[in-house]
Amino acid sequence: MTEQKYNEIDIVKIEKTKINDVDFNNIDFGRKFTDHMFYCDFVDGAWQQPKIVPYQPMTIEPSARVFHYGQAVFEGMKAYKDSNGNAFLFRPEDNHKRINISAARLAIPEFPKEYFMKGLTTLMQMDKDWIKPGAGNSLYIRPFVFAFEPAISAAPAQAYRFMIICSPAKAYYTGKVRVLFAEKYSRSADGGVGFAKAAGNYAAQFYPTSLAQKKGYQQIIWTDANTHEYLEEAGTMNIFFRINDTLITAPTSDRILDGITRKSIIQLAQDTNIAVEVRRISVVEIKEAARNGSLKEIFGTGTAAVISPISAFEHAEEVFEIPDASDSYATLFKKTLMDIQQNAAEDKHGWRYEIK
Numbered sequence: 001m002t003e004q005k006y007n008e009i010d011i012v013k014i015e016k017t018k019i020n021d022v023d024f025n026n027i028d029f030g031r032k033f034t035d036h037m038f039y040c041d042f043v044d045g046a047w048q049q050p051k052i053v054p055y056q057p058m059t060i061e062p063s064a065r066v067f068h069y070g071q072a073v074f075e076g077m078k079a080y081k082d083s084n085g086n087a088f089l090f091r092p093e094d095n096h097k098r099i100n101i102s103a104a105r106l107a108i109p110e111f112p113k114e115y116f117m118k119g120l121t122t123l124m125q126m127d128k129d130w131i132k133p134g135a136g137n138s139l140y141i142r143p144f145v146f147a148f149e150p151a152i153s154a155a156p157a158q159a160y161r162f163m164i165i166c167s168p169a170k171a172y173y174t175g176k177v178r179v180l181f182a183e184k185y186s187r188s189a190d191g192g193v194g195f196a197k198a199a200g201n202y203a204a205q206f207y208p209t210s211l212a213q214k215k216g217y218q219q220i221i222w223t224d225a226n227t228h229e230y231l232e233e234a235g236t237m238n239i240f241f242r243i244n245d246t247l248i249t250a251p252t253s254d255r256i257l258d259g260i261t262r263k264s265i266i267q268l269a270q271d272t273n274i275a276v277e278v279r280r281i282s283v284v285e286i287k288e289a290a291r292n293g294s295l296k297e298i299f300g301t302g303t304a305a306v307i308s309p310i311s312a313f314e315h316a317e318e319v320f321e322i323p324d325a326s327d328s329y330a331t332l333f334k335k336t337l338m339d340i341q342q343n344a345a346e347d348k349h350g351w352r353y354e355i356k
């Protein structure tokens with residue numbers, strides 16, 4: 001970690017809020033941004049003065065290394081408001097830890113914790129009106145860092161920009177998701193960057209996912225790159241299988257992202273005495289469980305949708321429908337987790353972080 005003294009943030013406030021231009025009942029996710037953004041540049045071997053300014057376009061040279069070599073990592077997190085108007089983040093220190101784990105893998109300098117937390121909380125205070133109360137409503141927060149230096153030789157940059165932008169998100173119900181188990185393409189490999197929220201990991205999924213979508217599947221469940229025999233994750237979500245009354249999820253590794261929702265669900269299952277196994281899961285095992293009726297549920301977990309139930313999967317041209325579970329774990333955990341996030345349930349593990 002860069003040893004650095006924290007400087008107070010320079011702040012330029014917007015002249016007139018844009019909040020009245022947004023219809024909070026009809027939000028097209030990720031297209032509207034709040035009044036302000038945070039940024040901080042890394043030059044001459046150190047993070048410089050952190051700033052908050054009105055959200056606006058920025059000037060960047062065409063030779064900036066990020067465009068050529070994809071040296072960029074990001075995070076995704078949310079702020080919530082309870083019915084009394086108190087605002088909260090969920091496990092934000094874990095996002096800070098993770099962006100630095102991702103950064104280290106991409107040879108990007110780590111961002112100091114105090115800068116991250118101060119930048120985040122100051123921005124939240126300034127744009128607090130954009131966090132709407134009500135079940136499922138939230139403000140999506142996107143911290144990211146990219147190679148800013150104008151130089152096109154293939155080497156790590158000497159200059160970076162760290163930023164935080166925020167976009168209002170509505171409670172959304174995507175409907176049940178149909179998925180394809182990967183047989184040809186891979187998302188990640190041993191020794192690779194699958195565990196990092198590296199920008200290029202997502203671009204690499206767009207094409208195979210578009211092929212899956214043509215076949216009627218919204219997402220791909222990625223399998224191990226060597227054999228395609230073991231189920232890993234969904235590419236923006238970790239994945240859980242319920243066989244009889246036991247939940248199973250793959251262990252995190254250098255191929256699988258260590259999701260904060262995933263580890264929260266594991267903890268909640270343990271709190272509720274629901275058996276959880278963290279182990280390898282083979283395609284053969286899940287197909288067999290689907291055939292004999294012991295496969296009760298599959299669901300994805302991630303900050304964006306919290307939990308997405310999966311209603312069907314295809315593998316080797318064979319389609320398996322998963323009947324609705326009467327006592328769905330997906331429904332149970334989604335409610336429990338959202339209640340904790342929105343200050344409507346006890347927070348035994350100290351996951352909420354109040355924005356004061």
Ligand SMILES: *Cc1c(COP(=O)(O)O)cnc(C)c1O
Binds near residue numbers: 197237
């Ligand atoms: C972000 C992400 C997840 C989910 O992580 P959360 O911390 O739960 O939001 C899962 N898999 C991948 C590849 C991701 O990028």
